[in-house]
Amino acid sequence: MKFGFLMREIGQGLSRNVSMIVSIILVTFLSLTFVGTAGLLQAQIGQMKTYWYDKAQVAIYLCTDTSPADACPQGEASSDVKATVEAALKDAALTPFVERYYFEDHQAAYDKFQEQFADNAVAKYVKKEQLNETYWVKVKDPNKSAVIVESFTGVAGVEEVRDQRSYLDQIFSILNAASIAAVGIAAIMLASAVLLISTTIRLSAFSRRREIGIMRLVGASNFYIQLPFILEGVVAATIGSVLASGAVVAIVVFFVQGYLAQRLPLTSFVGVDDALLLMPLIIGSGVVLAAIASGFAIRRYLKI
Amino acid sequence: MISFSNVTKQHKGAPKPALDAVSLEIERGDFVFLVGASGSGKSTLLRLMLREEIASRGDLFVLGQNLVTIPSRKVPALRRKMGVVFQDFRLLPNKTVFQNVAFSLEVIGKSSAYIADAVPEVLRLVGLEEKADRLPNELSGGEQQRVALARAIVNKPDLLLADEPTGNLDPATSAGIVSLLEKINQNGTTIVMATHDVGIVDRLKRRVIELRGGVIVRDDKKSGYETALPITDQVPISSDTEPEQGNEPEQANEPEQGNEPESRISSTDQAEEQE
Ligand SMILES: Nc1ncnc2c1ncn2[C@@H]1O[C@H](COP(=O)(O)OP(=O)(O)OP(=O)(O)O)[C@@H](O)[C@H]1O
Numbered sequence: 001m002k003f004g005f006l007m008r009e010i011g012q013g014l015s016r017n018v019s020m021i022v023s024i025i026l027v028t029f030l031s032l033t034f035v036g037t038a039g040l041l042q043a044q045i046g047q048m049k050t051y052w053y054d055k056a057q058v059a060i061y062l063c064t065d066t067s068p069a070d071a072c073p074q075g076e077a078s079s080d081v082k083a084t085v086e087a088a089l090k091d092a093a094l095t096p097f098v099e100r101y102y103f104e105d106h107q108a109a110y111d112k113f114q115e116q117f118a119d120n121a122v123a124k125y126v127k128k129e130q131l132n133e134t135y136w137v138k139v140k141d142p143n144k145s146a147v148i149v150e151s152f153t154g155v156a157g158v159e160e161v162r163d164q165r166s167y168l169d170q171i172f173s174i175l176n177a178a179s180i181a182a183v184g185i186a187a188i189m190l191a192s193a194v195l196l197i198s199t200t201i202r203l204s205a206f207s208r209r210r211e212i213g214i215m216r217l218v219g220a221s222n223f224y225i226q227l228p229f230i231l232e233g234v235v236a237a238t239i240g241s242v243l244a245s246g247a248v249v250a251i252v253v254f255f256v257q258g259y260l261a262q263r264l265p266l267t268s269f270v271g272v273d274d275a276l277l278l279m280p281l282i283i284g285s286g287v288v289l290a291a292i293a294s295g296f297a298i299r300r301y302l303k304i
Numbered sequence: 305m306i307s308f309s310n311v312t313k314q315h316k317g318a319p320k321p322a323l324d325a326v327s328l329e330i331e332r333g334d335f336v337f338l339v340g341a342s343g344s345g346k347s348t349l350l351r352l353m354l355r356e357e358i359a360s361r362g363d364l365f366v367l368g369q370n371l372v373t374i375p376s377r378k379v380p381a382l383r384r385k386m387g388v389v390f391q392d393f394r395l396l397p398n399k400t401v402f403q404n405v406a407f408s409l410e411v412i413g414k415s416s417a418y419i420a421d422a423v424p425e426v427l428r429l430v431g432l433e434e435k436a437d438r439l440p441n442e443l444s445g446g447e448q449q450r451v452a453l454a455r456a457i458v459n460k461p462d463l464l465l466a467d468e469p470t471g472n473l474d475p476a477t478s479a480g481i482v483s484l485l486e487k488i489n490q491n492g493t494t495i496v497m498a499t500h501d502v503g504i505v506d507r508l509k510r511r512v513i514e515l516r517g518g519v520i521v522r523d524d525k526k527s528g529y530e531t532a533l534p535i536t537d538q539v540p541i542s543s544d545t546e547p548e549q550g551n552e553p554e555q556a557n558e559p560e561q562g563n564e565p566e567s568r569i570s571s572t573d574q575a576e577e578q579e
Pocket residue numbers: 315316318321322340341342343344345346347348349
């Protein structure tokens with residue numbers, strides 16, 4: 001196959017359907033930007049999980065006099081209760097799961113509450129007896145925190161056992177849903193990109209039907225006849241996917257690092273390296289998609 | 305070279321077959337006219353040889369290939385050994401004479417060096433070397449058909465198929481095209497030409513195959529256009545001649561093998577040039 005011939009054919013094809021080619025570029029650009037954003041969200045979730053799961057603890061809230069009666073029929077937890085809990089935490093059955101734990105009494109809980117709700121009216125009315133005494137347990141393996149939760153749930157004098165991870169999981173499931181939505185939108189747009197590519201190929205084949213007819217008669221191979229059309233779709237989609245990967249990097253640089261990371265300095269965000277990792281994935285999927293779509297279209301509309 | 309044995313072509317939805325149990329042999333170097341009324345099946349016969357259509361029944365061998373069983377991927381290689389011209393020339397309007405001829409070589413992967421040699425040579429043969437840079441719409445019909453002929457023969461085909469090549473041309477211009485075809489035939493290319501042109505067929509005194517309603521009603525060496533048969537459908541006559549011909553093809557395929565080495569050489573030539 002001669003390169004010059006191929007380039008000329010593709011060039012002619014591209015210039016003949018400029019508006020269709022531009023729409024292929026735009027649609028692949030938008031859809032792959034969505035794919036890339038979904039990828040970034042997943043990377044962000046992964047990053048936050050490793051960061052926050054590491055800090056998450058299990059809280060064993062002991063009963064107070066103001067606790068609901070069905071959980072705490074005896075009222076304020078006695079020192080016997082504390083001894084039982086402490087003994088269980090030190091017991092050989094649980095030590096493999098517990099990294100460390102500490103006890104937070106009414107005073108400490110009150111101090112923490114005052115600090116957290118300093119600007120809130122509720123801080124004035126709360127009494128320290130109303131705040132639970134708590135055992136804070138740091139587990140060795142965050143995935144096995146359920147062992148602790150199960151061991152202390154329902155124990156007399158324990159009001160509630162709470163894994164902080166359950167709060168985090170709510171946040172992550174929201175982020176997850178967002179990334180799934182992005183993928184869903186991307187899928188719809190990718191489908192329209194595929195349809196657009198095949199329509200463009202059909203138009204392109206129609207506008208070159210004389211040439212194709214002659215190529216067939218003089219014995220040009222199928223490959224030779226079809227390749228310019230396939231490459232036409234691939235070139236357009238490649239431009240779109242390069243733009244998309246550029247957009248993903250720009251999102252990280254200007255929005256995530258330039259805006260979010262400035263506002264929320266304590267949270268770790270995805271970086272440019274994550275975006276660069278996504279780049280070959282985005283471009284690759286754009287090219288493969290276009291090749292498949294145009295290959296399929298050409299087989300349908302160009303019977304040899 | 306070409307062997308039809310009991311070839312039937314039935315188009316989908318057509319009431320009767322376009323060709324009905326046609327048997328014929330064409331030898332290397334022959335010059336054959338296909339005559340017959342409109343709709344008698346001439347173009348269908350040519351399209352079958354080009355493998356644009358596939359026979360519904362029967363066996364069809366062209367250039368050593370069985371066109372009924374040949375896989376599609378081998379069709380391009382076969383077509384490179386054939387040339388075709390049509391009544392409507394089928395030139396690319398936005399390409400010059402030179403580019404039109406060169407295009408047919410480019411798309412089968414010939415090198416530019418080869419093209420730079422072969423195109424002027426073939427344009428000289430058809431008498432158009434002066435007009436190499438003209439566009440088709442700047443040429444007369446006869447000149448356009450010469451370009452089409454140049455394109456058909458530039459790859460030195462073994463077989464040239466012509467479907468009413470002079471159908472759009474005046475008698476003098478037609479005569480020019482036909483003498484060009486004779487010249488091409490003298491260089492060893494087999495020619496099968498469908499035509500309604502009485503003058504040409506009568507003057508050349510070549511083999512004439514006449515079709516009527518998809519059946520061969522006459523196959524004469526050195527004949528004219530006018531049929532010796534009465535115009536009524538005398539089907540028995542065609543079935544008289546057929547039994548002898550009908551037996552032949554199987555044996556006639558054997559000499560076909562003898563032609564094979566030659567075509568193999570030309571195809572390996574092409575394979576080298578393609579790279
Ligand atoms: N694709 C097709 N589908 C159905 N019938 C067809 C098709 N092509 C040809 N035919 C029929 O086959 C018959 C032979 O057609 P063909 O074109 O071979 O005739 P012809 O001898 O070339 O005529 P002409 O001299 O007008 O060119 C005609 O009756 C035609 O209607």
